[in-house]
Amino acid sequence: MDTRHTAPASGCPFRLDPTGHDIHAESAHLRALGPATPVELPGRVTAWSVTDPDLAIRLLTDPRISKDAHRHWPAFIRGDIPADWPLRIWVYVRNALTAYGPEHTRLRRLLRPAFTPRRINALAPKIEEITTGLLDDLDTAAPGEVVDLRARFAWTLPLMVANTLLGVPDDMHDAFRDRIGFIFATDLSEEQATANNTELYQLLVDLVATKRTALMDDVTSALIQAHDDETGSKLTEQELLDSLLLLIGAGHETTVNLLDHSIVNLVSHPATLALLRNNHASWPDMVEETLRHQAPVANIIMRFPTEDIHDPHTGLTLRRGEPILINYAAIGRDPERHGETADQFDITRPTRREHLAFGHGAHYCLGAELARLEARIALRALFDRFPHLSLAVPPSELRPLESFISNGHQALPVVLRPQTVRSS
Template identity: 55%
Template sequence: MTHHEPIVLDITGADIQAESARIRRTGPITRIMLPGNVPAWSVTDTAVLRRLLTDPRVSKDARRHWPAFENGEIPQDWPLRSWIAVDNMFTAYGPDHRRLRKLVSPAFTHRRTTEMRPRIEAITTGLLDELSAISPGTVIDLRQRFAYPVPIRVISELIGVPAHLAPALHACVDRFFDTSDTHKDPPANYLEMYRLVSELVAHRRANPGDDITTVLTATHDEAGAQLTEKELVDTLMLIISAGHETTVNLLDHAIFALLTHPQQRADVLEGRSTWTDVVEETLRHQAPLAHLPLRYAVEDLDINGTRIPKGDAILASYAAIGRDPEIHGPTADHFDIHRPTKDQHLTFGYGAHRCLGAPLARLEAQIALPALFTRFPALHLAADPTDLTPVSSFISNGHSRLPVHLTAEI
């Protein structure tokens, strides 16, 4: 093991891929420093992360297995506290995780996901109709006008969010992923989101529908021992957040990649490649979530000559994992929809905590992307690709804006 000073993560996420490459160069398991000088281990090797994600000696429960949290060393205003202090399957371990996942899984069955196709198509068509009505030559922020509203409308319908709660909930989700604003108040944002989701639960108790909130609320009300009120609200908060941000960034990066790789764009539009190829290579090349906090060593772990002491925090660095040269070779940094290993990524996780919403995210992208490029065959960037800036986060990986012209310039 090579000893080195911990790498301090850039909380603004100004260049996630360059930082990921720097972390990887120090080894597959590297000491890093999270906001607030909180130490952790970053994992950038696919084989090592697979092993850790399936090891029962690795937990996601900070209350039981992170001494720094248990002992009060992590302050109330720590920027990532809302990621680790919630009570849902994202932070659960062992039997608690299995119990919560079993309750949520019926909402993401293959049948239920497939049944969403007509609504996704309708949402996509409606957004494209709105874009078609914009005057030619206008610069459009395609992240804000397309990549963002497709998944937020889909997940809002799936959850059963009423129109009067949607704007405030969406604002809370945006603040949740912004890790760069040191002046924001994470506990206040969590409490506001908790209040709004509690209103959602009350609304669906009074007005039940065919949605996840109604199903989970009924489960709680009929057998409360299986799901506490806080677990119910925190679980819905997780679904709203995770079901939105990852798909926004997937659409954002897929659009950007095709606009900056014209031959590959032609290949997929002319049938030499598929939209599945585009989606999987985008997930690999630009993981929508760059780093995902946090896991904890339940006991000392010896991996590849490195010891992770009991109680240490572990960060899954998915942006680096997607470009692992051990899996994807010397061209791992290049976007290539013809790459034979493009689906060998861990972007949606692995093992017991693998993302339940992965099929839905893929379906949204496989509907929205061809619809966009078919409707606007002359779609092109309205800025130099190198001038685009990232979102302010070391967790979320996307562009802050995606300026385009929908038609050929006049």
């Protein structure tokens, strides 16, 4: 593939590590290169990586910035991006994540009723019920036994909540769990990515077919009805499937990594946990600081200028159609915004809420408040049930996900209670 078709106009691109081995070291390096710098993605696709918070906000609120590759990425339109490009699903899909202008407004409007404050608050009892069930299962572990808290808690809870919201049948939960994670893997071969996407779309087709036989008061049923009606908001079949993919995939991964990093931060900072237990700090503050300190989505792809954009604050010019990544990991630890201790976890930090972990502007995450609610309920219950919870390995030995998009761990081995503590 000819990288001249996709490369930003200036600079030699820094090759992103597809394994996500050290996202924060990489982000710090990119930040040192300037507010935005050229990077190379898998498949020799190059883009601008934006690491400056103020520049990111300007771009995220600029109506001349699109997420629609079908309309505004010349290399994609010309066919220069191969059909088996491993990250193709991120730009190929037709949903609110990738739409632009009136199309984005239409697709987002269809999803918004699922995330009203009333509907989210109504989910609290169900979140508590799911949390209790998962903790009861974990309570069967013997003192001193090592369990994977990511697999058995952080990963499972958000998926069960999402499936409740969407009305996914119980017998499809495991299949979606197995396929969703691979969307975020950036080290897959072209063949692996293509195979996973094929299986995932078949699951979505099966879900729609199943739900059509018995529509209910859930989000999937509402989207099916929007597809089947004759109004101006009608969804195409592709938009229906891709909207479900967005709801099951993107929102789930964000919450998983939020829970994952919150647990690691708390067990690594016992003084912080003591503040929470003594009501000298709040769980919402802990959640916001984790979102800042460990952005659950490290990098989000892609955006495209619909025309040449000159930013007078930085002197940068982004040419029409040049891909843009927003580097949320770098933005969350920007020392100009958060001080010299930006790399440290501190829930008393005055700027703890000044992060972009859920995006900004027109594409701000609809499920942000649901993720926050899940985290507050689940984490408080987890540490109430297992007050002596500890990591089974040093934090430095936790293996990161093989992804520069998703910021989490492959596993979270913990000891729920030491052998000297007996369950009551």
